Amino acid sequence: xxxxxxxxxxxxxxxxxxxxxxxxxxxxxxxxxxxxxxxxxxxxxxxxxxxxxxxxxxxxxxxxxxxxxxxxxxxxxxxxxxxxxxxxxxxxxxxxxxxxxxxxxxxxxxxxxxxxxxxxxxxxxxxxxxxxxxxxxxxxxxxxxxxxxxxxxxxxxxxxxxxxxxxxxxxxxxxxxxxxxxxxxxxxxxxxxxxxxxxxxxxxxxxxxxxxxxxxxxxxxxxxxxxxxxxxxxxxxxxxxxxxxxxxxxxxxxxxxxxxxxxxxxxxxxxxxxxxxxxxxxxxxxxxxxxxxxxxxxxxxxxxxxxxxxxxxxxxxxxxxxxxxxxxxxxxxxxxxxxxxxxxxxxxxxxxxxxxxxxxxxxxxxxxxxxxxxxxxxxxxxxxxxxxxxxxxxxxxxxxxxxxxxxxxxxxxxxxxxxxxxxxxxxxxxxxxxxxxxxxxxxxxxxxxxxxxxxxxxxxxxxxxxxxxxx
Numbered sequence: 271x272x273x274x275x276x277x278x279x280x281x282x283x284x285x286x287x288x289x290x291x292x293x294x295x296x297x298x299x300x301x302x303x304x305x306x307x308x309x310x311x312x313x314x315x316x317x318x319x320x321x322x323x324x325x326x327x328x329x330x331x332x333x334x335x336x337x338x339x340x341x342x343x344x345x346x347x348x349x350x351x352x353x354x355x356x357x358x359x360x361x362x363x364x365x366x367x368x369x370x371x372x373x374x375x376x377x378x379x380x381x382x383x384x385x386x387x388x389x390x391x392x393x394x395x396x397x398x399x400x401x402x403x404x405x406x407x408x409x410x411x412x413x414x415x416x417x418x419x420x421x422x423x424x425x426x427x428x429x430x431x432x433x434x435x436x437x438x439x440x441x442x443x444x445x446x447x448x449x450x451x452x453x454x455x456x457x458x459x460x461x462x463x464x465x466x467x468x469x470x471x472x473x474x475x476x477x478x479x480x481x482x483x484x485x486x487x488x489x490x491x492x493x494x495x496x497x498x499x500x501x502x503x504x505x506x507x508x509x510x511x512x513x514x515x516x517x518x519x520x521x522x523x524x525x526x527x528x529x530x531x532x533x534x535x536x537x538x539x540x541x542x543x544x545x546x547x548x549x550x551x552x553x554x555x556x557x558x559x560x561x562x563x564x565x566x567x568x569x570x571x572x573x574x575x576x577x578x579x580x581x582x583x584x585x586x587x588x589x590x591x592x593x594x595x596x597x598x599x600x601x602x603x604x605x606x607x608x609x610x611x612x613x614x615x616x617x618x619x620x621x622x623x624x625x626x627x628x629x630x631x632x633x634x635x636x637x638x639x640x641x642x643x644x645x646x647x648x649x650x651x652x653x654x655x656x657x658x659x660x661x662x663x664x665x666x667x668x669x670x671x672x673x674x675x676x677x678x679x680x681x682x683x684x685x686x687x688x689x690x691x692x693x694x695x696x697x698x699x700x701x702x703x704x705x706x707x708x709x710x711x712x713x714x715x716x717x718x719x720x721x722x723x724x725x726x727x728x729x730x731x732x733x734x735x736x737x738x739x740x741x
Contacts, residue, residue: 288540313339
């Protein structure tokens with residue numbers, strides 16, 4: 271996959287979050303147990319989901335024509351799909367429900383209450399349509415220590431609905447391969463974490479094909495899978511403890527560094543898992559439930575459990591072509607683990623060099639951003655501006671860079687204006703809409719340029735220039 275002339279690895283979201291590392295290490299923990307999980311979505315295709323035969327799997331709602339449950343199938347495969355697609359092997363599905371009608375939520379919780387068996391994790395990538403009825407079920411979930419993960423929504427800058435924002439669910443947003451928050455990802459003070467998805471997350475659709483999924487719908491199950499793994503080894507963990515763990519182990523986001531230190535960080539599934547494993551190891555010999563819960567509480571609040579230290583890694587072994595592929599891969603895994611656990615600039619730089627060496631410039635961009643800590647200096651500003659122009663030329667009008675164009679200088683505005691006037695291959699609608707967003711902050715030089723261009727611009731472009739100047 272190439273974005274703005276930069277190549278991106280297929281399973282980048284698993285790499286960035288360390289989800290693949292967690293899945294691998296989980297196979298070496300003999301006492302890890304299966305975790306009951308429910309998926310709430312818009313329909314599924316059982317044939318292409320790793321699920322037992324005796325549970326309910328809803329199809330997509332259909333009228334006169336057959337509808338394929340692509341969305342739900344994609345979500346399920348991000349959780350426990352085959353090979354690199356899935357992030358856990360510990361999901362014990364109770365049901366995969368099509369929740370097009372809000373009454374389905376109520377039906378499910380009535381079943382839980384009657385049986386006394388609740389899922390420990392719910393992954394929900396389908397909006398609630400302002401339903402107070404669903405909000406009420408989310409509070410029941412919280413009261414029963416059910417971790418309900420909910421997609422924050424893809425309609426930024428629209429606010430998250432009040433019933434979703436003030437609920438018992440854990441809200442998950444999305445970030446892009448650049449490390450920037452996705453252009454569409456909705457935000458509020460209650461969004462807990464940003465997870466890598468954007469619109470290019472690898473999954474398997476309702477026809478069994480590899481495809482690009484994403485949005486906050488794709489970000490959410492990646493975090494849910496992490497919760498499944500952690501509950502598998504630390505079943506005593508509570509919702510509030512897990513959300514705190516997510517926040518304390520997160521990588522810094524652009525917003526945290528430059529806007530609001532309380533903004534959500536970037537999901538670091540590997541570090542969250544490793545902290546949980548430390549806690550589980552220290553507390554597993556406690557035989558009395560109360561003692562174990564107290565131990566978990568104590569150790570999750572112990573800052574020492576969040577500190578990791580390892581020796582420097584000689585990266586020459588990663589590039590040594592005389593070594594076997596598995597040996598080189600093992601050294602790379604060590605570097606990735608060290609980087610996610612310790613978050614040191616020098617390790618991120620080594621990762622950036624690796625990605626650059628093998629032609630994955632987009633992954634390298636992310637690693638460079640992490641190494642510099644997203645400090646908004648002139649270098650970063652220019653990089654973001656240049657990247658925005660590059661993806662514009664590929665007609666990627668919803669890329670993450672455009673969320674940050676208010677930080678760009680007048681050269682960027684002039685570039686947009688010039689493309690609007692002269693580039694017949696690009697959409698004048700989108701070019702003008704990006705300029706319109708500046709409102710009164712549109713640079714006077716750009717205003718003069720657009721006024722002058724009215725004399726010679728193409729007729730179909732003139733109306734868009736007027737939109738920019740007079741809207």
